[in-house]
Amino acid sequence: MPQLNGGGGDDLGANDEMIAFKHEGDHEEKIRESAFTESDLADLKSSLVNESEISQNSAVIRRGQQEDQRIYTDKREHLDDVPKHQDGGMYKASYSGYPFLMLPEPYLPNGPVSPSSNKVSVVQQGMHPLTPLLPYDHFNPSPPHIPTDVSQKPGVHRHQSQEISGFYQLPQGQITPSMNWPNQPVYPLPSCGFRQSFSSGLQSSSSFPRFSHSLMLQSGMHPTGIPHPAIVPPSGKQEHDQFDRNIYVKSHPEAKREKEPKKPVIKKPLNAFMLYMKEMRAKVIAECTLKESAAINQILGRRWHALTREEQAKYYELARKERQLHMQLYPSWSARDNYKKRQREKS
DNA sequence: TTCCCTTTGAAGAGA
DNA sequence: TCTCTTCAAAGGGAA
Numbered sequence: 001m002p003q004l005n006g007g008g009g010d011d012l013g014a015n016d017e018m019i020a021f022k023h024e025g026d027h028e029e030k031i032r033e034s035a036f037t038e039s040d041l042a043d044l045k046s047s048l049v050n051e052s053e054i055s056q057n058s059a060v061i062r063r064g065q066q067e068d069q070r071i072y073t074d075k076r077e078h079l080d081d082v083p084k085h086q087d088g089g090m091y092k093a094s095y096s097g098y099p100f101l102m103l104p105e106p107y108l109p110n111g112p113v114s115p116s117s118n119k120v121s122v123v124q125q126g127m128h129p130l131t132p133l134l135p136y137d138h139f140n141p142s143p144p145h146i147p148t149d150v151s152q153k154p155g156v157h158r159h160q161s162q163e164i165s166g167f168y169q170l171p172q173g174q175i176t177p178s179m180n181w182p183n184q185p186v187y188p189l190p191s192c193g194f195r196q197s198f199s200s201g202l203q204s205s206s207s208f209p210r211f212s213h214s215l216m217l218q219s220g221m222h223p224t225g226i227p228h229p230a231i232v233p234p235s236g237k238q239e240h241d242q243f244d245r246n247i248y249v250k251s252h253p254e255a256k257r258e259k260e261p262k263k264p265v266i267k268k269p270l271n272a273f274m275l276y277m278k279e280m281r282a283k284v285i286a287e288c289t290l291k292e293s294a295a296i297n298q299i300l301g302r303r304w305h306a307l308t309r310e311e312q313a314k315y316y317e318l319a320r321k322e323r324q325l326h327m328q329l330y331p332s333w334s335a336r337d338n339y340k341k342r343q344r345e346k347s
Numbered sequence: 348t349t350c351c352c353t354t355t356g357a358a359g360a361g362a
Numbered sequence: 363t364c365t366c367t368t369c370a371a372a373g374g375g376a377a
Contacts, residue, residue: 267369267370268358268369268370269357269370270356270370270371271355271357272355272356272357273354273355273356274356274370274371275371277354277371277372278371278372281371291374292353292372292375293352293371293372293373293374294351294352294353294354294372294373295352295353296354296372297352297372298353300353300354301353301354301355319357323357334358334359335357335358335359335368336358336359338368338370339358339359339367339368
């Protein structure tokens with residue numbers, strides 16, 4: 001697995017991920033070989049159902065669990081039939097739905113997309129997973145093919161980081177051969193399954209209201225003026241919409257004065273599972289008609305463990321690159337910063 | 348309005 | 363070094 005070979009001079013968490021990934025893989029193997037027998041799975045489902053019944057709408061959960069169980073069987077059969085190298089089929093579908101790919105209309109190089117149009121389709125054409133962070137450079141007025149160092153931090157030359165530049169400076173529809181974006185068809189599985197086509201869930205943008213451009217814009221602006229998903233207003237997501245409006249609607253000085261006192265918070269880069277959740281959440285919602293995040297996350301957690309090593313490795317690699325870019329953009333940032341903020345807010 | 352729930356993983360704090 | 367805690371996303375639900 002190339003991204004986990006520890007080579008290439010990339011020492012940003014690669015070892016840890018390797019360990020973690022092996023652990024996940026071992027866990028998965030255990031799941032596959034013993035723990036995930038149908039009876040155990042049924043127990044798991046049952047326990048989850050019970051838990052769900054205690055705390056939330058049980059009817060919906062049960063339906064999801066039953067669906068999951070049914071589809072788990074389908075998936076196992078499917079995995080037996082499909083060669084490993086075709087796992088990318090899922091990936092193609094998965095990342096096409098990555099929320100950060102929903103570029104706001106004014107910033108779409110291919111022209112505006114009407115609200116009723118499928119914004120996902122704009123990025124489904126050979127888009128690489130890490131283009132979620134495309135907005136970093138997408139707001140750069142320079143033509144995409146001209147490397148421009150948008151980072152104002154001394155010593156940080158993002159376009160010189162081959163990996164990063166390859167991912168974050170790609171214009172839409174452009175992909176390097178090294179990325180080897182899989183192009184296999186997605187697996188057709190029924191709803192609430194472990195894997196299935198994204199198309200059904202993402203064809204209607206109205207199904208994902210929070211994935212509209214406001215979601216991408218919630219990230220705020222990097223000090224360089226580059227929007228970044230990790231930057232949010234200090235008061236949290238409750239103000240995201242207002243924050244967006246301040247940036248993109250209010251252009252008069254009064255609006256500027258309103259937001260000036262608010263210092264954006266640089267949030268933690270997403271880990272592999274968070275990236276997976278962010279991508280798959282909408283699909284689970286669409287399939288299972290679930291709305292409660294706690295229940296959705298339970299399903300996603302189980303699906304995460306049901307992923308193959310290769311599938312998980314892609315998310316680990318994405319997360320690693322997220323951290324890498326985050327570190328380059330905010331070299332002085334530490335997760336501790338947000339700890340302190342919370343503590344100060346509480347005190 | 349704010350916090351909780353629920354998941355996994357990364358990172359920091361403390362023993 | 364190990365264990366524990368916090369925070370990332372998400373949005374319904376409870377207080």
